[in-house]
Amino acid sequence: MKRLGDTWGTTGVAMFVFLKGLDHVLGKEGSEAALPAAWRLYERLQRTFTAAEDIARLRQFEHLPAGSLGREFWEYCQRHGFPLPGQPGAIPFDAVRHDVIHLMAGYGPDREGELLLVAFCCGFFGKRRPHSTGRQVVGPGRLMYTLRLPGDEVPATVRHMRRIARELGRREGATVSEARVERAYERGRAMTVDLLNGWDYLLVAHRPLEELRRRYGILPE
Incomplete structure (x- = not known):
């Protein structure tokens, strides 16, 4: 156990x-x-x-100031019907970061938003580890699927992002343009923080979301 x-x-x-x-x-x-x-x-x-203190910290998001990362994330979950850990049907606590990054990037939790998020994350992730292996599990609720990254590498070029867009369009009928994928990748490359490693969203949940986006170099879409 x-x-x-x-x-x-x-x-x-x-x-x-x-x-x-x-x-x-x-x-x-x-x-x-x-x-x-x-x-x-x-x-x-x-x-x-799931640690009781982790559940308690997420529950406090509802009571944080309007416009803060935590409050905006709580509202994001309410809009999309996402229960938080501690509630039935919730994702594991360790997976909450995925949806927090959705909010940081400004991409929705649909198929197109998931693809854009992969491109966005590969932008900042690939700067440190351009040849890391792995898969990305993406998809909102009833549209879960696993997307194998080309060559089992985290893509470090826009060309790879375009290939993903074409593959997703062929497999899933996604309509996101390659230009948006390219822009998502560029936005990730411009960032000053790796949101997947060494960043604790709980420590900055009280800070204004727009302030954090500026601080981390998240460009407008």
């Missing part, structure tokens, strides 16, 4: 994506009827491995 707790950030996301994939195939009621034990297990593990 301790080993599972140590890896819950990764294991929990994988389990959540799998169950949401069933939502897409069967519909939420169908997936819950087909695998009720799996949903119950997921919720039980969430309660077990």
Whole structure:
């Protein structure tokens, strides 16, 4: 159990994506009827491995000043119907950062927004690790899927971003333009902070969102 707790950030996301994939195939009621034990297990593990202090800190976002990162994120979750950890159906705490970066970048949680976020993150991530391997799990709610990055590398060029746009359009019917993908990548490259490593959104949740965007060099779209 301790080993599972140590890896819950990764294991929990994988389990959540799998169950949401069933939502897409069967519909939420169908997936819950087909695998009720799996949903119950997921919720039980969430309660077990999510620290009470982390849940409490996220709940405080609602009460932060208007315009702050925390308050804007709380409103973002309300608009899109995203429960926070500690509530049924929530993503694992370690995955909250993904949606915080959506807010920082200004991209929505739809297929096109997910693709733009991948390009945006590859911009700042690739500056430090242009040849890192891995996959990016993207997709809102019932549109979860796994996108293999070209050559299993984190792309470090606009050319790779264009290939992703074409591939996503072919596979998923996404309509995002290659120009927007290129712009998202450029916005990430211009940043002064790696939002995936060494950045703690909880420590700056009280700061104005627009101030943080200026401080981190996040350019307008």
